Amino acid sequence: MRLRGITVAEGLAKSTAQVFAVGLVMLLALLPARAHEMSPAIADITIGSERVEMEIILQGEAMVAGIDLSSITDTNNSPRADTYDALRALPPEVFADRLRDAFPELADGIRLSAGDTRLTPELEEAATSPAEGEDLPRQSRVVIAADLPDDDSDVTFGWAPEYGPIILRQIVEDLPEGEEAYSAFLGPGQTSVPLPRTGTAQVTVLESFVTYIGLGFTHIVPKGLDHILFVLGLFFFSRALRPLFYQVTTFTLAHTLTLALATLGIVSVPAAVVEPLIALSIAYVAIENIARPRLSRVRLAVVFVFGLLHGLGFASVLGDIGLSPGHFIASLVAFNVGVELGQIAVIVTAFFAITFWIGHKPWYRTVVVIPASALIGAMGLWWALERTIL
Template identity: 50%
Template sequence: MKSYLLLFLRSLALLLPMLLPQVSAAHEIGESRVVVALNATSWTALVTTAPTALINRLELAAGMLPSCDLDEARALATLKRLQGELPSHFHITLDAVPVPITVDVETLEIPADITRPAFVVLKVQGAMPDHAKSMIWQFDLLKSRYTLQLAERTHWLDGDQPSAAMPLAPEQAQTVVQLVSEYVQLGFTHIIPGGPDHVLFVLGLVLLTTRLRPLLTQITAFTVAHCLTLLLALEGVIALPATVVEPLIALSISYVAIENILVRRMTPWRPALVFGFGLMHGLGFAGVLTELGLPAQDRLAAILAFNIGVEAGQLTIVGVVCGLALFWWKDKPWYRTRIVYPASLAIALIGLYWTAERIIGF
């Protein structure tokens, strides 16, 4: 028993540093967006993001402890107090020349009604040099992938990293190949590294058994289900609030992990439950695309490309874990006691933590 406990603690020690810092980041992709408007003498950018994460990162950068349980009044007071620090976190160049900017809090809403989203809008303004042709944008307080709209194009930026040089004049319309490539990348990065909850769910499916057929049955059920609700949700056929979907996704992680401990092989009801959980995960995927927005043209191509990226991310996880489980550990007598039990217990605890965090957070 002592050896099992030590194995569990080691597994938990490995998993927690990788996953708990990303709790607030699960599904954060798409929460932030930037819209840049240009005129002859100036430009204005509206940055919309989640207020608590922004304020906490701003506080940490200023050497302060992060605030907890922020209501609208406290959040606004904190932002006003630290407003002078905001410009230093933007790094914006026009034709490779840094430009001075001003940053104001345009809007802040943290509704008491938990079914309504909280958000903050920052207004960033600067002068437009004559004949400027390109912009490089960086905002180091954003950590997840987000969109920036400029000159009739949508650019995807990687958190706190600088963008590539973006043209200020409208370019030729994006080709279908370019659109598909971008949405495949978005789908993949939503899983790896942006979706720790989906990663743990897939790991829970893989850990149940080293037999290939039960694994394929589960993965197929999950894939069909989340593809179905992704399409239906984006077409407006079904809708559930994130306050319901996100805790259920976290709870599904715990369920499959706990069942891994209690049973040695796939139960008759497991594929049906995995299918049901897949429906919830599909709604989560749809929420990401809804926040990001879909192109007016080639909408179906964008949806399918995103889904292909998601599947590629999932298959990457399955391939790596199966490579270990099916070929290295398949016939080891200690596979369940040293691998399945401690890993599943760690996953179950993280899933329960996420469930509570999401219920309280909403």
């Protein structure tokens, strides 16, 4: 059946495509980009002959509120978000008291062992720092300790999956030349390798490489909403493969450069500057998709500059996580590989969800590209305002 030169089937396809594309972008846009976003805990463990001590930087309000950090990276997405917000509204010293009161229950989830002996950690210190911004979580610091059995057994550490991921670093004095102290990223529920009381445990290059690939990937999917929207902005620029290839390659070269320079400490730009500019980069590529959808040297130059900004953003996250001291270069390369795989996943998903089916249609740009780009641009502008003024 044909109505005004358009078949009913084609009209249905147009409507479905528009709803799907716009709905996808709106779903991403409605998710909070930074507010209440959780980061991994960081723990330094010092093992002596008779006693083990740990200093842990953690998301205290989320743990006391009972939020499951194994599956939620933003507390706004938790059914216990109101409890978290109420705890976060407390003055730092008041919440530190609440954390001390809650520690006996939280300690049940800390799995500290020496050989086959389960250790009972005692809380020695607890403090909470003021928040750096209204949309950023506060960090709490706890110091715990436990006596070790007199059997020279190795120590292992892990904690309950709902406490989320943790970066564990072994503090060892007077290491032999050429050795690096143990450092590992433990996912929710994972346990460290056995840590000796003298010297340090070793992690292979391959183990470190695989771990940091996963960290880079998850920073894009699902955690990197602003980076996802930027990549989608590049994707919607043209349905042809060559413009997409040139843009993604330019973007990759740029963010790889600044990721390396910032991680090595050669370049440093405050997050307060980088984050609003990243938001503006999202808006720019989306607006250009609508106003001037032609690949040019100017477009590639702009993408390169924005890639430099995004690399600084990646470096900020990697700085929070830390690189494996013994495999610095391998960890840096692996993280970048993970980021690239995350970007490829976004592009492949968008291609097979939308463009593969209707990219050849004459109405693809009008029905899909322009509305989707408009929403991406609006979200970028909103984030820029949110990160500077609001």
